[in-house]
Amino acid sequence: MTKTNPGNFFEDFRLGQVIRHATPRTVTAGDVALYTALYGSRFAVQSSDAFAKAVGYPRSPVDDLLVFHIVFGKTVPDISLNAVANLGYADCRFIRPVFPGDTLSAQSEIIGLKETSSGKTGVVYVRSQGFNQSGDLVLSYIRWVMVRKRDEMSQVAEQSVPSLPEVVSVEEFGHALPQIAGKLWDDELAGSRARWDDYRIGERIDHVDGTTVEEAEHMLATRLYQNTAKVHFNQHSEGAGRFGRRLIYGGHVISIARALSFNGLGNGFHIAGINGGRHVAPLFAGGTVYAWSEILGREPLPRRDDVGALRVRTFATCDKPCAEFPGRSSQSYDEGVILDLDYWLLIPR
Incomplete structure (x- = not known):
C-alpha cells in the first residue's frame, strides 16, 4: 500500500x-x-x-x-x-x-x-x-x-478534446446574487463614479499602477490556497529547474491584475464568470506587474435592473507599463504580456 x-x-x-x-x-x-x-x-x-x-x-x-x-x-x-x-x-x-x-x-x-x-x-x-x-x-x-x-511509451486508450463555450451566457448570472440597492450604493465610498452606463464598448483603461512581486510573498500566497505544485516552492523541482528558479503561480498574476483594475473599474464588485484565460508567459520574483483592460461588451442581466454585466478583457504585463496597451496582435502577443483574461464583471446601474 x-x-x-x-x-x-x-x-x-x-x-x-x-x-x-x-x-x-x-x-x-x-x-x-x-x-x-x-x-x-x-x-x-x-x-x-x-x-x-x-x-x-x-x-x-x-x-x-x-x-x-x-x-x-x-x-x-x-x-x-x-x-x-x-x-x-x-x-x-x-x-x-x-x-x-x-x-x-x-x-x-x-x-x-x-x-x-x-x-x-x-x-x-x-x-x-x-x-x-x-x-x-x-x-x-x-x-x-x-x-x-510516467512512461513515455505508454498508450492512453481513449482520447477526446471537448467542445468549450466561447462565452459564458449572462443568463447564468444573478440567480443567487442579492438585489443590489443602487440608490444606497455610495460612489464616493466605493471609489468610483463610473457605473454600467458610463462604459463604452471598445474603451481601453490603463490601470496605471504596478506591483513588484517578491519571492516570499508569492510562495506565501500559494500556500494560503494549499496549492502543492512543486514548481512554486521547490528550487530543485523539474519545472523550476527548466527556468533555474521558482515559477509564480498564475493565479497570483490574476489577483494582482484584479487588484490593479480598481483604478478604472472600482465599482465592478463581482466577477460573475470567466470566458477564457491564458497565462501567456511565466512570471518570476522581481518582476513588476502592470495591467490594462478593454471593454468588449455590455449586457443587461435578465430580469435585473439593478446591475449590468461588462465583458472585460484584461492584459497583464511584466516590467512594461501599459500606456501603449500591449496585447495580442494577429496570432502573437506583444513583448511583456504575461496574462490574457476575458471575463464578465457585474457593476451597479
Whole structure:
C-alpha cells in the first residue's frame, strides 16, 4: 500500500473519471485579511460589512478570486502535481457568494484527454467544482493542463478534446446574487463614479499602477490556497529547474491584475464568470506587474435592473507599463504580456 502521493501522470487519467479532492477548507476572516495584505484589493463590497449590508448582502462576501484559488488549490495534488504548464480556462461561473465561516470542498471530472505530438506529455481537460458546507455549488470552471507521462511509451486508450463555450451566457448570472440597492450604493465610498452606463464598448483603461512581486510573498500566497505544485516552492523541482528558479503561480498574476483594475473599474464588485484565460508567459520574483483592460461588451442581466454585466478583457504585463496597451496582435502577443483574461464583471446601474 502506497502511503505517499506522487500525483497522477497523464496515463493515470480516464475520460469520465470523477475525483473527490482532499482537505475541505473553512474560510476565515484571517484568510481574507491575508489575501488583502498580499494584493491590496480595495473593492468596497469585499472590504466593508457596513457597505455590503447597505447594498443588499448579509455581510462582506469573500473575494471571488480567493474562492477560485482555494478550490483550485484543492485540485492540484490530483490534477496538476506533475504538470508542465497550466494552459487555459473556460466556462468559469461564480454561482453564489461565499462568506467567512463557509467550508469549501472540491471535486473534478476528466472531460478530455489528448496526447501531445512529442509523446512525452498529454493535455488533461477537467471541470472542477467547488461546494459549500451545505453542498451548494459555488464555483464551476474548466481548465486544461499539460501533464507529464510516467512512461513515455505508454498508450492512453481513449482520447477526446471537448467542445468549450466561447462565452459564458449572462443568463447564468444573478440567480443567487442579492438585489443590489443602487440608490444606497455610495460612489464616493466605493471609489468610483463610473457605473454600467458610463462604459463604452471598445474603451481601453490603463490601470496605471504596478506591483513588484517578491519571492516570499508569492510562495506565501500559494500556500494560503494549499496549492502543492512543486514548481512554486521547490528550487530543485523539474519545472523550476527548466527556468533555474521558482515559477509564480498564475493565479497570483490574476489577483494582482484584479487588484490593479480598481483604478478604472472600482465599482465592478463581482466577477460573475470567466470566458477564457491564458497565462501567456511565466512570471518570476522581481518582476513588476502592470495591467490594462478593454471593454468588449455590455449586457443587461435578465430580469435585473439593478446591475449590468461588462465583458472585460484584461492584459497583464511584466516590467512594461501599459500606456501603449500591449496585447495580442494577429496570432502573437506583444513583448511583456504575461496574462490574457476575458471575463464578465457585474457593476451597479
